[in-house]
Amino acid sequence: MSVVRGAVTRPVVAVVVAAVALSAAGCTSGLSATQGTGGYVSSNGAITVVSESERKPAPDISGPTLDAGSVSLSDFAGTVVVVNTWGSWCTECRAEAADLVEVDEQLGDEVQFLGLNIRDNETAARAYETTYGVTYPSIFDPSSSLLLEFPPELAAIAIPVTYVVDVEGRVAARILSTTSASTLMGVIEDVQGSSPGG
């Protein structure tokens, strides 16, 4: 009796393990590019706010701006900085452009906006800024090299991605989707609220 049972359970266990491995392999991660869009990886929308104790310093990204100057993140030390990655070809970025400009104007000097223009050409990017009335500076970084410097656990896994850097220069939040004015305001307030002296 036990021989028979043993002969049956052993293969069953083996098969269950194999079947689990196989089915899990069939699932793809949520990072897969949306099929059929062609040309870039869309985001799946997630907002991460990092608690005080776990914030890592933001990289001191710097580079040429679209208006032939140069800027770096350290220029804005002591202010909350919103770093927004965008491209003139990116529909989701265009959808949020007006909201970003609105929040920028509303919050004035409290918060500094810094754009990061990727996979674009300068003239198209400048034309985008004209269309939406963008006044904050954007770094021209067609190969996304500056994004490599962000902490891996908060990697830029899609476009658009918006980072919020707190007054102490640490990465406090990441928004992985087209954001709206209200959402962005809410996240900024969260970050300001939890920063000391904010």
Place this chain on the structure above:
Amino acid sequence: MASTRSAGPAPALPSRQFLRWTWRQLTSMRTALLLLLLLALAAVPGSLIPQSKVDPLAVKLFADKHPTLAPVLDRIGGFSVYSSPWFSAVYLLLMVSLVGCFVPRIAVYARAVRARPPAAPRNFERLPASASYVTDQPVPEVLDRAQRLLRAQRYRVDTDSDTTGGAVRAQRGYLREAGNLLFHVCLVVVLVGVAVGSLFGYKGGVIVTEGEGFSNTLTQYDEFSAGALFDSADLPPFRLQLDSFQADFQLDGPQRGAPRLFEARGDVVSRPGAAPVPFDLRVNHPLAIGGTSVFLIGQGYAPVITVRDGDGNVVFSGAVPFLPVDSSYISNGVVKAPDAAPEQLGFEGFFLPTAVDTADGTPVSAFPAALRPRLGLFAFHGDLGLDTGAPQSVYVLERDGLTQFTDANNKPLRMLLEPGARAQLPDGLGSISFDGLRQFVKLQISASPGTTVPLVAGVLAIGGLVVSLTLRPRRAWVRARREHGRTVVEVARLDRVSGTDLGSDVQALVRSLQDEPTTSRSS
């Protein structure tokens, strides 16, 4: 469980017996055979219908051509056959059948491999091949000779003797079942290893134009897919800069136009702050950076285009990859200027590396190298549809909100530009110029961890397969007894696997037994 013959239908088996019966059926050879044939059949549709993992563009074209069929196919997994539930069900069942079959056989074999050769059947004539002869040699001598002969043929030999005579029993080919089991076990190891490895692997594609760079972040990829346990933090943070790309094509001779060399050169920085290292990337010679490999899998042309809008501003200026359609490198591409004023502008057209003037204006490229480049474009104005937030492919122009420019004859306006030329758009809505030409490469960046185990298992599997197909398990018996003052010797052989010529082998053994040069008194 006593079975009774009755006039009615057979009584249903109780559930445990039914499960045992089901299990026996599932692990039987016939089921394995049927599942194998079913697996072969199930794999066929995936080669005839475009698959989204193999060629997403072809899937889109198929869906455009068959608007009613495509959604039905999509729902039943027709565009991703090999990850569909029904295909998985077939191979999972096959694996269950396989594992359920070989696990008990391992136990059986573990006993059988140590067993001594079985005793001879009483009546040799019942065996498929047997012979007998009479000799004057004494029984012990015959048995001794048989033992030596069979040992020399690599049999495992035992001898029994008693007062009337004796018998030699021999068996060989024990390793055949070992090879068989090894092959099937390794098959399972390969499949599980591949599945586990793919959980951590990823694969992404990107087009990089000469003069541009690529950083290994997800924002830079054109397409990307990964296993379920992949974490974006696993992407090694390298950046490569493509300085130049060289594509040589055969200029003359029988294979004129065939590609000869594709070589991409540039620098790679393995992580921010590291020193740049030059690279030389060619087909079949990938670039390895920290566990990830970069493969050169395609190339094409990227005309440098400048668009000016109706207000006179430059709204677009850069290299636009045009994707090649066939081996003549006639390529299609799209330019979008969503920030042109007063109206957004869009362009769609073809690029010919070596344009040929044809009578009806059909675009033809005579040679894949850029010997006489021409850019042919159709122009549109209106709403490109980029502002709604819905994702749009950078290689496709959504024409719903656009109006096509027409020429003086009310035909679609077609501009044919040579390098350096600029064409004005009607109604003062802007202009487009073809400034220069660059090339792009299509790179695939992927990591396939855990390939060692499947590879080793695969090689071992072949070894096991060869052993199981070439070794032939056999038994042989030689029996001798004294009869009327002479020795009667009987010889028999049994093959466990068909496909051999037993009769002549038995004769050969008889001859060897008889022919050995000793002081024999044989007649």
Place this chain on the structure above:
Amino acid sequence: MSTQDWATLSNQAVATATVIFALAWLAHLAEWAFGRQPARIPQPALVGADGAEARPDATPSPPDRSAVSGRAGLSLTVLAFGVLLVGVVARGVAAERVPWGNMYEFATTGLLVATGVYLGLVRAYGVQWLGPLITGFCVVVLGLAFLVYVDAGPLVPALHSYWLVLHVSAAAIAGGAFAVGAGASAVYLVKARAEARDGATTGYLARLPSAAAIDKVAYRVHAFAFPIWTFAALIAGPIWAQYAWGRYWGWDPKEVWAFITWVVYASYLHARATAGWRGRAAAIVALVGFATFLFNFVGINLFGSGLHSYAGV
């Protein structure tokens, strides 16, 4: 000799080999036609023939025309093999690489293997009865190969790898052997049906060995070819794919059909060990397997798209 001379030599040799194969095939057809008369079973006790060629005198029976044709066919096949060998080797010299880089070359190399396997089996197991099928197959395929002829020249960059030698040669060897196995399975089906119906005592069929003997030959050939195909399609192919395309298996149409071919031949081996499938059913499975191999070679290359179809054939 310049490469152009070698290329010309190769073309002429392949064309000549085609003609010789055609002659060999005609000889085998004659063998079949003459053999339709009852078999002349040599039995010393009988004087005179049994059947249509009855002769009144006691002289030795006239030369068996069928056997003579058969021997002629075999000799011509040996000659054709030699000439085809020259053609394949000359092609390699002309192109300065191994001669299996495109469909035309794969066909000629594969046929060379098939003929070689056939001749080797003739020596070892006396399988002359495969003659008509093998020569006929060679004539047809060589004729079709001219449709996909390309001049000898260097390879596209995607094929610049020493895996070309391993992967494609193993596939060609396995394919040639599969062709011989398919021939044996086909003959087996014919003979087995004849045996079941009326014992196969008359005509050409009587000259064939027993169905069981034919089945053994078929099994041996498939047992030789299957591990090689496993290596070619499931080991060497994926390793090369990993270097060239960054993934070792992508369900590309050619990979799919190579997999299907492998599964069907695995089914053949299982069928031979399953009660009720041993004889004719297994032979049919083997023929289905060869059909999938041919579809893989011809259909996918010419009509499919995917990573395996390089700008042309």
